[in-house]
Amino acid sequence: MYNRLKILYQLQLIDDQLDELEELRGDLPNAVRELEEKINSLKEDIASKEKEKKESLKKRNSNELEIEKLKENQKKFKSQLYQVRNNKEYDALTKEIDHTEEQIKKLEEENDSLADLSKSLTDQIEEIKPQLDELKKELKEKEADLKEIIKANEKEEAKLQSQRKKIEGEVRKPDLAAYMRIRKAKKGKAVATIKRSACSGCHNIVPSQRQLEIRQNNRLYYCEYCGRILVSTEIAEKASEVV
Numbered sequence: 001m002y003n004r005l006k007i008l009y010q011l012q013l014i015d016d017q018l019d020e021l022e023e024l025r026g027d028l029p030n031a032v033r034e035l036e037e038k039i040n041s042l043k044e045d046i047a048s049k050e051k052e053k054k055e056s057l058k059k060r061n062s063n064e065l066e067i068e069k070l071k072e073n074q075k076k077f078k079s080q081l082y083q084v085r086n087n088k089e090y091d092a093l094t095k096e097i098d099h100t101e102e103q104i105k106k107l108e109e110e111n112d113s114l115a116d117l118s119k120s121l122t123d124q125i126e127e128i129k130p131q132l133d134e135l136k137k138e139l140k141e142k143e144a145d146l147k148e149i150i151k152a153n154e155k156e157e158a159k160l161q162s163q164r165k166k167i168e169g170e171v172r173k174p175d176l177a178a179y180m181r182i183r184k185a186k187k188g189k190a191v192a193t194i195k196r197s198a199c200s201g202c203h204n205i206v207p208s209q210r211q212l213e214i215r216q217n218n219r220l221y222y223c224e225y226c227g228r229i230l231v232s233t234e235i236a237e238k239a240s241e242v243v
């Protein structure tokens, strides 16, 4: 019986270490993923602003060409003014001149606001870039940490897994089933010990009569509050010496 209890506690100790390793790794991949998402969204933001800038420049260039063409026409109309033969021709020509003037003004105004837009887009991009650099730096660090942890853990994890396999083989089938069931329900700890008269799993006081019985190490007891398997401190200490 003594050994049966000890081996259960050993299994718990091994699983505690495996849980710790998984916890270490569990956080970093998430952080890396989140950083990658943020970086991608900033990159997309910059790309869309660059595209808008390009389109604005294209439109400004085509407006410039149109303005030049209109100004040429304007010159032509103005020179024709000297050759008019009657009022009707004169009126028609001045109307053309006014209309062209308006068109030019409209295009120039449009170009002014397009230039303002380009300027503001450039400012926005310049504001995003340092944020992006900062995130990229952070990502690089996190990736390096993760790589290191995975590499460092590989050996330790393999060692623990092989230890676990050996110990698991020594645990009685029904005990293992109980262990796995409690471990799943309690998200980790299935076996607890007694610390300062309380269950180390749930910290509820174990009645002194029960503590006495547990100290006999002659049967399996469960904590009446959390349902974990309770072993004596003696068992826990002996198991720790081995693992």
Ligand SMILES: [Zn+2]
Pocket (backbone or CB within 6 Å): 192, 199, 200, 201, 202, 203, 204, 223, 224, 225, 226, 227, 228
């Ligand atoms: Zn308990």
